[in-house]
Amino acid sequence: MRAAFASTLAELAERDERILLLTGDLGYKALEPFSERFPRRFFNVGVAEQNMVGLATGLAECGFVPFVYSIATFASLRAYEFIRNGPVAHGLPVRIVGVGGGFDYGSAGPTHHGLEDVGVLRLQPGLTVVAPADCEQTRSILRDTWDRPGPFYYRLSKDDRLSVPGLDGRFSLGRAEVLRRGPDILLLVAGSLATEALAASGALNDMGIDATLAVVSTLNPAPVDDLRGRIEGFDDVLTIEDHYAAGGLGTIVAEVVAESGARCRLKRLGVKEGPDGLSGSLPSLLKRHGLGRSAIVAAAQAAVEARKRSD
Amino acid sequence: MNASGTPAKTLQPAALRRIILEQSKRANVGHIGSALSVADILAALYSGILRIERPDDPERDRFILSKGHAALALYAALHLRGLLDAGTLDTYCADGSLLGVHPEPALPGVDFATGSLGHGLSIGAGAALGARLQGSSRRAFALVSDAELGEGSLWEAVMFAAHHRLSNLVAIVDWNGQQALGYTEDVLSLRGLPDRFRSFGWDVHEVDGHNLAAIGRAVDALSVDGPPHVLLARTTFGKGVSFMEGKIHWHYWPMSDEEYRLALAEVSAGSGR
Numbered sequence: 164m165r166a167a168f169a170s171t172l173a174e175l176a177e178r179d180e181r182i183l184l185l186t187g188d189l190g191y192k193a194l195e196p197f198s199e200r201f202p203r204r205f206f207n208v209g210v211a212e213q214n215m216v217g218l219a220t221g222l223a224e225c226g227f228v229p230f231v232y233s234i235a236t237f238a239s240l241r242a243y244e245f246i247r248n249g250p251v252a253h254g255l256p257v258r259i260v261g262v263g264g265g266f267d268y269g270s271a272g273p274t275h276h277g278l279e280d281v282g283v284l285r286l287q288p289g290l291t292v293v294a295p296a297d298c299e300q301t302r303s304i305l306r307d308t309w310d311r312p313g314p315f316y317y318r319l320s321k322d323d324r325l326s327v328p329g330l331d332g333r334f335s336l337g338r339a340e341v342l343r344r345g346p347d348i349l350l351l352v353a354g355s356l357a358t359e360a361l362a363a364s365g366a367l368n369d370m371g372i373d374a375t376l377a378v379v380s381t382l383n384p385a386p387v388d389d390l391r392g393r394i395e396g397f398d399d400v401l402t403i404e405d406h407y408a409a410g411g412l413g414t415i416v417a418e419v420v421a422e423s424g425a426r427c428r429l430k431r432l433g434v435k436e437g438p439d440g441l442s443g444s445l446p447s448l449l450k451r452h453g454l455g456r457s458a459i460v461a462a463a464q465a466a467v468e469a470r471k472r473s474d
Numbered sequence: 475m476n477a478s479g480t481p482a483k484t485l486q487p488a489a490l491r492r493i494i495l496e497q498s499k500r501a502n503v504g505h506i507g508s509a510l511s512v513a514d515i516l517a518a519l520y521s522g523i524l525r526i527e528r529p530d531d532p533e534r535d536r537f538i539l540s541k542g543h544a545a546l547a548l549y550a551a552l553h554l555r556g557l558l559d560a561g562t563l564d565t566y567c568a569d570g571s572l573l574g575v576h577p578e579p580a581l582p583g584v585d586f587a588t589g590s591l592g593h594g595l596s597i598g599a600g601a602a603l604g605a606r607l608q609g610s611s612r613r614a615f616a617l618v619s620d621a622e623l624g625e626g627s628l629w630e631a632v633m634f635a636a637h638h639r640l641s642n643l644v645a646i647v648d649w650n651g652q653q654a655l656g657y658t659e660d661v662l663s664l665r666g667l668p669d670r671f672r673s674f675g676w677d678v679h680e681v682d683g684h685n686l687a688a689i690g691r692a693v694d695a696l697s698v699d700g701p702p703h704v705l706l707a708r709t710t711f712g713k714g715v716s717f718m719e720g721k722i723h724w725h726y727w728p729m730s731d732e733e734y735r736l737a738l739a740e741v742s743a744g745s746g747r
Contacts, residue, residue, distance in 0.1 A: 183607075203607075204607075206603075208634055209630075209633065209634070209637075211627075211630035211633070211634065213592075213596065213627040213630060214596045214599070214627060214630035214631050214634055216596075217593060217595075217596020217597050217599070217600060217627070217631065218596055218597075218599055218600035218603065218631075218634065219600060220586070220596070220597050220600055221536070221586075221596070221597040221598060221599065221600020221601035221602070221603070221604060221614070222600045222601075222603060222604045222607075223600075224536075224585070224586070224597075224600075224601065224604075225532065225536075225601060225604035225605065225608065226532070226604070226608070227604055227607070244590060244593075245593060245596070245627070248587055248588075248589075248590050248593055249593070249597065252579075252587045253579055253586065253587065
């Protein structure tokens with residue numbers, strides 16, 4: 164999604180000179196579509212994420228729309244208090260771009276895995292958190308949201324080829340996008356695991372389980388009304404995310420289920436183990452943490468079969 | 475008149491100090507010594523150094539009180555400049571007031587929320603960079619405490635400002651040598667401070683932080699190009715109240731009735747110095 168981000172931002176910057184791009188020395192072979200076109204509006208601030216967010220706060224206050232770019236875990240966690248006391252406290256349009264949410268930086272090791280960015284950032288009132296599902300949706304999200312008021316966090320995948328068949332870039336802030344409709348179980352997937360979830364829903368269909376699959380790209384403010392409506396009528400809901408099971412989509416859905424009094428069982432697929440020091444490819448890490456398509460299939464199948472037995 | 479051409483109304487530091495004591499006593503709160511430490515610096519800034527026609531003027535200079543715990547001194551200066559009415563000032567630390575111990579930007583005249591140390595200079599660097607990009611001559615001033623220099627994030631901003639030669643950024647260090655629990659020399663030494671800033675590429679000036687004329691002259695002499703500027707302002711913690719000067723416990727302590735009486739008398743008597 165980095166290429167989609169950089170080229171779309173360049174396209175927007177062509178039309179609006181308030182857009183600036185700051186990076187914490189990351190984005191090699193990614194940000195050039197912007198940096199080469201707008202060298203005077205591009206700042207590599209060095210390895211200093213806190214200062215980057217502080218700078219963006221000062222820039223936004225005098226009328227700019229600064230995008231700050233880093234790896235998801237550095238952008239969210241290292242700069243967290245600067246985000247809280249800066250763009251959030253002042254309601255300023257700083258755009259924080261976190262690349263590599265989840266296990267995208269698999270072999271880089273656990274210091275580079277982004278497993279709690281959504282959880283910590285959704286605690287900040289007024290900070291909109293968006294996780295695109297693929298490259299085309301990244302473009303629509305940027306075009307739709309770049310000039311909205313208040314701060315944003317964009318959780319991007321590192322994969323530049325990510326494409327979810329049938330999504331066609333659809334995006335509406337605060338609404339999930341449905342990729343498949345079926346009565347047996349509701350699958351809710353956050354961001355870049357949508358391709359895995361879509362493949363899983365196809366496999367389930369082959370097995371006679373007809374699932375509804377919705378991609379949830381807006382994670383803060385929690386899309387409560389939208390989720391409540393989608394959950395209605397389902398006995399089983401399965402959430403899927405490349406994030407700790409606590410704090411992200413699964414927790415959001417649990418809150419909606421509990422507060423709406425919905426009569427459904429919720430199963431959350433997310434990372435449940437603490438860091439074990441092991442790195443590896445993205446597929447290998449998804450598999451180890453039970454997040455790949457076969458794990459999604461198994462979890463959905465188990466939920467549906469358990470219900471059938473109890474019916 | 476000052477260099478910027480703004481008509482200067484000289485604020486009386488004694489009047490600032492009186493407000494600091496009155497409000498601290500009324501609210502029964504501490505941070506008195508820190509506010510007294512910067513009373514003269516704020517009097518100088520709001521006597522014409524800062525170009526502020528209206529608090530919401532986009533072309534105003536930006537002021538970041540990075541040592542947010544001295545906000546009472548800022549409120550006093552805003553009041554004396556006519557930007558904060560007496561009734562609002564009297565809500566300091568009251569329930570539902572915008573005037574907390576640390577400043578809040580919903581209050582007209584306060585540009586940024588501060589209080590978490592090590593944050594303000596980054597914002598100031600952003601404000602200075604923004605002014606440059608917009609072709610504006612406005613400046614950003616950040617008042618930081620010396621103990622705040624212990625925050626690593628502050629040095630990120632120091633490096634950035636030097637690299638980009640943000641000559642429209644002025645940092646003022648309240649160099650009183652004290653922090654909450656002790657003297658900086660004992661807690662985390664700042665020995666060789668001027669050279670530390672010089673080695674990072676800043677334009678360094680040492681100044682008497684209780685001499686308004688000296689502060690004004692130092693700011694007026696700053697060059698409009700070149701590196702960012704830092705005024706290392708030698709100050710005395712608790713300045714103006716003899717029994718508070720240089721005493722660690724006046725970082726947090728509120729005053730007794732007797733202490734308040736003595737402090738007020740000293741500040742009033744010392745108004746001519």
